[in-house]
Amino acid sequence: MPYGYTGNxxxxxxxxxxxxxxxxxxxxxxxxxxxxxxxxxxxxxxxxPNVESFxxxxxxxxxxxxxxxxxxxxxxxxxxxxxxxxxxAEGESEAGGYWGPxxxxxxxxxxxxxxxxxxxxxxxxxxxxxxxxxxxxxxGKETGIVQxxxxxxxxxxxxxxxxxxxxxxxxxxxxNIVNELKHYNGRNGLxxxxxxxxxxxxxxxxxxxxxxxxxxxxxxxxxxITKRIxxxxxxxxxxxxxxxxxxxxxxEAGWLPTNNWxxxxxxxxxxxxxxxxxxxxxxxxxxxxxxxxxCKRVAEVNDTDIKVDPLYGGPEFETVIALGSLCGVDDxxxxxxxxxxxxxxxxxxxxxxxxIAFAMQCYQEGILTKKDTExxxxxxxxxxxxxxxxxxxAKREGLGVVLSKCSTLAAKEIGKGADRxxxxxxxxxxxxxxxxxKVGVGLQYALSDYGADHMKATHDQFFKEADSPxxxxxxxxxxxxxxxxxxxxxxxxxxxxxxxxxxxxxxxxGVCDFGYVPRSVGTLDELLEIIRSTTGWRTTWFExxxxxxxxxxxxxxxxxxxxxxxxxxxxxEAFYQNFKGGPLDGKGAINKKDFEKALRLRxxxxxxxxxxxxxxxxxxxxxxxxxxxxxxx
Amino acid sequence: MIKxxxxxxxxxxxxxxxxxxxxxxxxxxSIDQIIKDSKVNSIDVCFVKVGDLIVKxxxxxxxxxxxxxxxxxxxx
Numbered sequence: 001m002p003y004g005y006t007g008n009x010x011x012x013x014x015x016x017x018x019x020x021x022x023x024x025x026x027x028x029x030x031x032x033x034x035x036x037x038x039x040x041x042x043x044x045x046x047x048x049p050n051v052e053s054f055x056x057x058x059x060x061x062x063x064x065x066x067x068x069x070x071x072x073x074x075x076x077x078x079x080x081x082x083x084x085x086x087x088x089a090e091g092e093s094e095a096g097g098y099w100g101p102x103x104x105x106x107x108x109x110x111x112x113x114x115x116x117x118x119x120x121x122x123x124x125x126x127x128x129x130x131x132x133x134x135x136x137x138x139x140g141k142e143t144g145i146v147q148x149x150x151x152x153x154x155x156x157x158x159x160x161x162x163x164x165x166x167x168x169x170x171x172x173x174x175x176n177i178v179n180e181l182k183h184y185n186g187r188n189g190l191x192x193x194x195x196x197x198x199x200x201x202x203x204x205x206x207x208x209x210x211x212x213x214x215x216x217x218x219x220x221x222x223x224x225i226t227k228r229i230x231x232x233x234x235x236x237x238x239x240x241x242x243x244x245x246x247x248x249x250x251x252e253a254g255w256l257p258t259n260n261w262x263x264x265x266x267x268x269x270x271x272x273x274x275x276x277x278x279x280x281x282x283x284x285x286x287x288x289x290x291x292x293x294x295c296k297r298v299a300e301v302n303d304t305d306i307k308v309d310p311l312y313g314g315p316e317f318e319t320v321i322a323l324g325s326l327c328g329v330d331d332x333x334x335x336x337x338x339x340x341x342x343x344x345x346x347x348x349x350x351x352x353x354x355x356i357a358f359a360m361q362c363y364q365e366g367i368l369t370k371k372d373t374e375x376x377x378x379x380x381x382x383x384x385x386x387x388x389x390x391x392x393x394a395k396r397e398g399l400g401v402v403l404s405k406c407s408t409l410a411a412k413e414i415g416k417g418a419d420r421x422x423x424x425x426x427x428x429x430x431x432x433x434x435x436x437x438k439v440g441v442g443l444q445y446a447l448s449d450y451g452a453d454h455m456k457a458t459h460d461q462f463f464k465e466a467d468s469p470x471x472x473x474x475x476x477x478x479x480x481x482x483x484x485x486x487x488x489x490x491x492x493x494x495x496x497x498x499x500x501x502x503x504x505x506x507x508x509x510g511v512c513d514f515g516y517v518p519r520s521v522g523t524l525d526e527l528l529e530i531i532r533s534t535t536g537w538r539t540t541w542f543e544x545x546x547x548x549x550x551x552x553x554x555x556x557x558x559x560x561x562x563x564x565x566x567x568x569x570x571x572x573e574a575f576y577q578n579f580k581g582g583p584l585d586g587k588g589a590i591n592k593k594d595f596e597k598a599l600r601l602r603x604x605x606x607x608x609x610x611x612x613x614x615x616x617x618x619x620x621x622x623x624x625x626x627x628x629x630x631x632x633x
Numbered sequence: 634m635i636k637x638x639x640x641x642x643x644x645x646x647x648x649x650x651x652x653x654x655x656x657x658x659x660x661x662x663s664i665d666q667i668i669k670d671s672k673v674n675s676i677d678v679c680f681v682k683v684g685d686l687i688v689k690x691x692x693x694x695x696x697x698x699x700x701x702x703x704x705x706x707x708x709x
Contacts, residue, residue, distance in 0.1 A: 233677045233705060241644045248643040249679060249703045253687065274644055461705065465690065467675050469705070583685045 002026045003213035004066040004534040005034075010108045010130060012123065014197050015056055015115030019130050021108075030537065031624055034065040034109060035508040036092055037551035039081035042112050043090070044554060044628065049561040053085035053189075054171065054196035056116045062103070062162070062202070063110035065510020069101030069210050069289065072222045072530045073522065074515020076100055076289035079185075079507060083562070085196075086173045086189035086351070086406045087427040087451045090558045093176070093190055094455070094507050095162075096288035097183025102160040105206025113197065122163075122201040124154060127208060135200040140166055142344040144311050147181055150203050163201035164191040165346020167394040171195055172404040174351035178343065182296060182313035183288065186348045187428065188450050213536030221530055225515075225522045226292045234469055235521035238295040238514055241274045242285065243317035248273030250321075254582035255434040258325045259380045260357035261423050261574050264434070265582030268330035272320050281336045283310045288512070293521075295514055299336040308336040312343040318454070321432035322353025327360060328380030338390055345394030354429035355403045355410065356389045361421045362414060374398045423572040425452035426564070433459065435575050436588035439488045440496045443598060446569045447500070449555035455513070457499045460485035460492075462518045470518030476541065477502060477524070488594045493601045498545070505548030550623040552606070553615050557631050566613035569599055634659065636697040639671055645704050649673060658694075665690040667700070679705040 001007030001023075009022040032038045039061040051057040060082045067075040078100030084091025103111070107128035120135040138146045143165040151159055160179060168175035168191030175191030176184050185191075194200075212218060229235045237245045250256050251269025258266040270276065281301055287294035299314030301307055315323065315335050323338040324330065342349045362368040363378040370377070376385045392400025402410050406427045411419040423430050428451025435442025437460075444456040462470030463483055471482045477498045483491045506513055509531065516522035522530075524541070532539055559568075571590065579588040604610045607619030617629045639654040654671050668675050668690070680687050682701040683694070694700070 233674060237644060237704065245644050245704070249705075252642065252682065252701065252703050253680065461679055464679070465675075469676055472676070583682070583687050 001211065002029050003211055003536045004070075005029055005211070006104055006107050006109050008108050008128070010111045010125070012111060012113045012130070012132070013115040014113060014117040014121065014132070014199060017117070017132050019132070029066075031550075033508050033547055034068070035063055035077075035079045035094075035510055035551075036081065036504065037508045037547060037554065038110055039063045039079055039092070040090070040551060040554035040558060043081060043083070043558055044631075046112075047083070050563070051083060053083050053088070053091075053193060056114065056197075058083050058114075058193060058196075060113040060190070060193050060197060060199070061110060062113075064100045064104050065508060067530060067534050068510035069104045070212060070530065070534050071215070071219050071290050072515075073225050073291045073293060074512035074520070075510055075530070076291060077507075077510045077512055078103065080177055080190045082190055082193040084188040084190070084450065085171070085192050089426055089451065089562055089564055090449045090555045091188040091190055091193070092450045092507075092555070093185035093187045095177070095179060095183045095185045096291075096512055097160075097179040098289045099160045099162045099179035099183070099204060100510065101289045102204045102206055104210055105208050106204045107206060107208060111202070113199065116196065117198040120198045120200050122150065122199065122203060124203050126205045138200050139169060142166065143178055143181055143346055144309070144344060146201065150201060154203060154205075156205055159203050159205045161201050161203045163346070164194045164199075165344060165394075167345040167347035168192055168195035169200070170394070170396045170404070172347050172393060172396065173406045173409075174348040175346055176348045178346060181311055181343065182286065184348070187350065187453060189348075191346050212534050214533040217533040218530055221526050221533070222290070225526060228521050229292060232521040234519060235293055235514075238520065239293050242295050242297045244274045244277050244297060244315075244320055246317050247320050248275070253437065254584040255437050255579065256325050257321055257432050257434060259328050260326060260361040260421060262361060263581065264579045264584060266325040266330070269325065271330040272324050272332060272335075277320070277332055281308065281314065281332050283314070286313070291512070291515065293514060299339070301333045301336055303333065306333050306337055308333065308340050312340045315339040315349070318432050319349040319353070322350045323356075323386065326353050326357040326432065327386050329383045329386055330381075331383050334383035334387065338386055341387060341390045341394070345390070347390075347394050350431055351429050352390060352393060354423070355393065355407060356386055358407060358410070358418075358421050359389065359399065359403055362418050365421070367414060367416045367418050368399070372399055423574055425570060425572070426450070426568050428452050430572060435571060436486070436579065436590055437584070438485050439590060440485070440492055440499070442571055442575060442590060442595070443493070443496055443602065444500060446571050446595075446599060447602065449559050455503070457496060457503045458513065458518055463495060473517035473523065477545070486588075488590065488598050490601060493598045493605065497602065497605045501545050501548035501552065503548075504551050505544055508547055508551050546623060550625060553620065553623055553625060554628070556608075556613075556615055557625075557628050560614060561631055566599070566603070566611065569613060571595065634697075635662065635694065637662070637667060637694060638699045639667070639673075640699055640701045641673070642701060643704060645673075645677070645702060661693045661695045663690065664688055664692045664694070664700075667694070668702070671702070673702055677704055678702045
């Protein structure tokens, strides 16, 4: 068994209630490593094309990375993959927290789940032993209650639980999976896949030590990184203010997504900024396993008219905007309440906010009426209506039945031109970063196999100037010069190729981008040494970047098998229009032809056909993926 | 005399223990030079606003005014 791994991959068939353990050899681990690459290996090998997302043949895969659970900062992460009910494409979402490290301590690198149970169940994994247990008595209950009940039932407070909520049980297309009530595999509706399998939770407990080649070296690097956290402006900001620190500057820059992207000049933006957050709702900060950065916020409100339970964490950058300005809401207490509700029910805050903002615009345009909303005045800024709609979506009641689906389907069902007001890529609503001011992020939105996602690569502003954090720290990957965030030329396309590969690598290794360059404090050298000291392999950035590229190509092929093509690599029309109002008024429109040209160039740089975006057989051979060549013929 | 009042909004206030920095110049001056003179770490500054206008670092200030340093935008 190679260092860094348990050497065990757990397979569970919920239909037959059987489970078995696979012990891959070292070459397998050194080819696919873990995380998204390992998950994609099984999705490509064991799933036939075009299975239904909610069928027994869809695999639901939880996979840790090789450094998950080591003492290094920013290494708590694991991925969940399946075919997504939201996009119909490769579904993928990473989470931090404590569950991933605990799974490895319990003896497994990954869990591959197939089949559908006839009754609600949960998995209980302790030190290599696996049980499929009845979860009928948990079904329908909120996540916070189930968390406590499972711990009571199993008699151990140190159990870590990844679970779905009632939203996942009811197959809301953007239901999520949460661990420890605060860490989310948030996007792509993977909670609905888990719900379709009638799998409410996976509880894990491990007492084994991880098998690390040179633990003292990893600890030493962790100490060095920790010492520098407060010297680095990015990690210092994350530690002191969390991701919410970004909201004020976005407002100031004039691109705060407002009223379902119809506006960018939210007049009450200061009410959402970190200063207001800290004064009105912040209770304390929290972090993930072994991470000293502590970027998570916990919110609490105890007003007479509104209360927010700190058990469910607090809203972060995406949530503050998606359930804030995007819905025209400027009251952080209500946004925190909306966050709490989404988390109790297990639904993604970005998609939930996006669907409510979409419905609000439809209502204002007369496409939806009070009859449709059952009397709710669904106007932008109506914070109480927003909370009511979250309940309806999570419970799939009334208008919530339509809004609980992928936005493309919802717009189709509503009709009357409602599709003008959706903003999605491959069926997933765009996150709260406007590609007009971050064109590289826009390219990533379009190219992302799992639909628009802000975590598909880093963001353009880190390479804006010669002294910007990314330009200064990523020279080891050949990134030497700054590029303007709004540039869409060859330099930008060339810049985002290694960044995409690097990000894909982080999602394969189990590394959080908030721990390492360009977004944070750990250096490329330190990250490489952590991987070497964990595995004992004298690996190089050459090998690691090939790994990142391998996983990108595997995801691309999965989607090609599902019928996706270069036509699906698009941006919503709104981003080809200029900003309206504020400092960016009359500017910003992305030139569609330039964007399409950039995509073609990117295909070529990736070794894909410039017209179709399909990986060439030679590229697959280069990446040791020759077993997939038949898929692209 | 060109009087420049630099406003440090949001979390800058806490990091630099002040809301404002005031600098005086005899001649027109670039944003880049102002950042250097302010002793604010240039890596911390994502962009600079003069009034409602977002300006580049080679932009020249010719008259007394207030300018805002906006910190690096997070996200995720």
